[in-house]
Amino acid sequence: MNPFAEITPERVLMENDYFLVIEDGYPVSPGHRLIISKASVETFFDLSKEEQESLIHLLPQVKSLIEESHNPDGYNIGMNCGEAAGQSVMHFHCHVIPRYIGDVDNPRGGVRYCIPEKGCY
Helix, strand or coil: CCCCCCCCHHHEEEECCCEEEEECCCCCCCCCEEEEECCCCCCHHHCCHHHHHHHHHHHHHHHHHHHCCCCCCEEEEECCCCHHHCCCCCCCEEEEEEECCCCCCCCCCHHHHHCHHHCCC
8 A cells, every 4th residue: 555645635745746745654853754756656766857856956945844843953865766775665755854963873874874784984
């Protein structure tokens, strides 16, 4: 089942021709947002060139939206493309995760920690 198939209008914080923006239902941190494709595609690589460009232009807008109610010190922006990469909902979505000083003991390595032994370098 696709949990993004039945997003109610009141959950939509922002949208454009290609994407909806909602609060993550299981936030990693305060302000965690999801950018969800309106098209039925699985990964970033399945998006059209126009959709990919639209996503890049939408990211700063989502950052501004988050900063209306939160004061993050940094961001992780992430997409899991395929089961081997951890994708559990097979519908394209991009995580915009605000990060805060002190939210983890040592943030060094960031997304490299998707394979824990590769996080430190």
